[in-house]
Amino acid sequence: MTNRNTEVSLRKGNINDADAVLELQKEVLSESEFMISVIEEYEETSEQIRNWIEKILENEREKLIVAESKGKIVGLIVFRSNRAKRVSHTGSFTAMVKNDYRNQGIGKLLIKELLNWAEQNPLIEKVSLGVLSTNQRAIGLYKSMGFIEEGRKIKEVKFRDDLYVDDILMYKLV
Template sequence: MSIEVRSFRPSDAEQAAFVWNSVVEEGDAFPQEETLTVPEAVEFFQSQSYTGVAADTDTGEVLGLYILHPNNVGRCGHIANCSYAVRPDVRGRHVGSLLVADSKETAREKGFRIIQFNAVVATNAPALALYRKMGFSQLGTVPGGFRTKDGRYEDIILHYIVL
């Protein structure tokens, strides 16, 4: 399988919504509780500073995606925030690494100087390992900062990387 990371296209919306909604429905990584319809997905992904899509170059299937946008405004507007989602059946195949690497490059190109993650759930071991491998530093922990789908509260760990 050959994978390219490219810009989101409206024709990706159905598959991208599936990938995004899979993470939302799992209820242990994204803060969102509502899934996206296909029209909402088009609007949401196009409203970001950038949405990158990891696609299988042979089949065109969307395997994962990321959104990139400012973490704040004004004097803190040079800090980006990203969220990553990988289709459940292809996790562990380094799609996330490709997405994170691309997001770092794209953030630089768009004038961001830092990427900050506000809410990496402490129980998300694969994400924590990936971010460590990709050079992110842990900033601190917010005890009980994330409410899981089943109502438990888990710690969140803030991360950042200087680009």
């Protein structure tokens, strides 16, 4: 599919994507002010990412979708379900897009693809996410896609002694 000025294709992630996923995660963590983790504390290895992807692929309640441009992974979305039986119909997602590919609608494509999968999956009824209150662009995107704020974790993220940010919890029933 063509997305604005970028040719992008979406596909199910697989264990062969481990190195590219690791690279993407490191790049996004090192450049984004909207992530909770920072690059200095990220210690994942290719083997750990491979195992993580394998666990996702084995679980029918979980999904990894990658966005590719020119044969390279430029974004991803991962949906992880809750393990406890009484909340196993729910889960949350995390999305990442490389800096050079942001603001081109790739995140929206990934979310649409995830929601389509969730709507077709009889085991999933609720898709959730957390977003920092300072990430107004993402909040606008989520609201435009039907996500509703269900709560806030006040002063959940501390950037420095005088700067705290709320974590906004959002959901969509599918």
